[in-house]
Amino acid sequence: MADTLASLADSFKNMGVARAYGPPLNLGGEEIVPVALVSFGFGGGTESEQGASGGGGGGFVVPLGVYRTVNGHATFRPNTIATLVCLVPLVSVAGAAIRKALRVARK
Structure with missing residues (x-):
């Protein structure tokens, strides 16, 4: 069991900010830095x-x-498709909350 925990800890050591921001690249005279949302988790029993x-x-x-x-000057250029995909859960929850609030207000 100790070996399993050690291998899990080693595999997750390099996760974090280094994964969220990629190495700077030079494309067409512009320097770009890729940005990502990184999430991970593990468990055991x-x-x-x-x-x-x-x-x-x-x-x-x-x-x-x-x-x-x-x-x-550094500017952020979002990935439109990924932004829309990330917003779907937020819009769904906001819609459900507004619907419940309107039902309560009607009573």
Whole structure:
């Protein structure tokens, strides 16, 4: 079990800001820095009576856009499709909350 935890810890050491911001690239005279939303998690469990144990993990990366450096000024250019996909849950929750608030207000 200790070896499993050690290998999980080693695999997640390099996650974080280094994964959210990519290395700067020079394309067509512009310097760009890719930006992404990075999320990961893992868990484990054990059953003491039978001696069973298990674990797992996973994650995802959503490309949010790039920072462009033009004439010494950095600007953010979003990835439109990824932004819309990330907004779908927020719009859904906001719509449900407004619907419930209107139902309560009618009573």
